[in-house]
Amino acid sequence: MPSPIISLLRTTALATALVLPAAAGAQAPTPLPAAPAASPAPVDPNRVVATLDGAPITEGDIAAAAEDPALTLPGSDEKQKRDILIGYVIDLKLGAKAAAAAKLADSPEFQKKLAYMRDKLLVDEYLERETKKAITPEAARKLYDETAKTVPAEEEVRARHILVEGEDEAKKVAARVKGGEDFAKVAAEVSTDPGSKTDGGELGFFTKDRMVAPFAEAAFKMKPTEISDPVQSQFGWHVIQVEERRTKPVPTFEEMKDQIDQYLTRKAQQDVVLALRKSGKVERMEQPAAASAPGAAAPAHAKK
DSSP: OOOHHHHHHHOHHHHOOOOOOOOOSSOOOOOOOOOOOOOOOOOOTTOEEEEETTEEEEHHHHHHHHTOGGGOOTTOOHHHHHHHHHHHHHHHHHHHHHHHHTTGGGSHHHHHHHHHHHHHHHHHHHHHHHHHHHOOHHHHHHHHHHHHTTSOOOEEEEEEEEEESSHHHHHHHHHHHHTTOOHHHHHHHHOOOTTTGGGTTEEEEEEGGGSOHHHHHHHTTOOTTOBOOOEEETTEEEEEEEEEEEEOOOOOHHHHHHHHHHHHHHHHHHHHHHHHHHHSOOOOSSOOGGGSSTTOOOOGGGOO
8 A cells, every 4th residue: 555655755746846937028127135124132031922810821821822723813903903912901801710719620620620631632742752853854855765766657738729519610720730730729619618618628637537437538648739539427528638758756755744744743743642552551341442342353443
């Protein structure tokens, strides 16, 4: 079974090359680059931003609230976010003070919730610390290099097409473009494919498995500049022009960097959890669901 990172390398979207704008005519003089913005000064976590009944609310309190996933504030600028966070922390502390005065913190139910949240926060911090050790430039490059070697060569075709409803119309279209009319102009005029019509029927590069069988079979038998006879698929009738053939390039390390880091993070977290499970003696009073029926066949995805 291919590794997740091999699957990522095979993904067409990830293999898309960065498109540089073509030079068109005379170029305007290149403006001087703007001076780099100054790095923000480090914030003292003990700096007081507000007080509540004389007790300080600090930058550290605001920073902790900013990391709360429930407090994402799309559409707000930095000044608005800060103002909202300060107001939230003030309200939070007011509410917590009222709850403490009502002795809610002394209930067994609250203590269990508090213990759970403490454990969860500790595990999150531990996982973050341990996974950072695995996400190194050397580990990312090594994984990329090792995986890129295993990606099989795969042929791609770049083609245009004109899609029409009937065979007779397709034959007329084929006669026009084989007779010398510009393929892109005819596509823009008569094609019923809204996704490519405005681009002159351009489909870009694709592998054989990306297209429906009749279309793919015809396109991958053709040579560059060749125009097909009408080809029928469930979408209608196609006239195809192959423009280029090549071996599909492996995505660059830079294109894959984010996906590689995500994979290394998930793997490192999994490794940490598996190691933790081996570090303690566990006795379960209830058997896991998968083992509740002795002799039961393993699910298909679990077979080795």
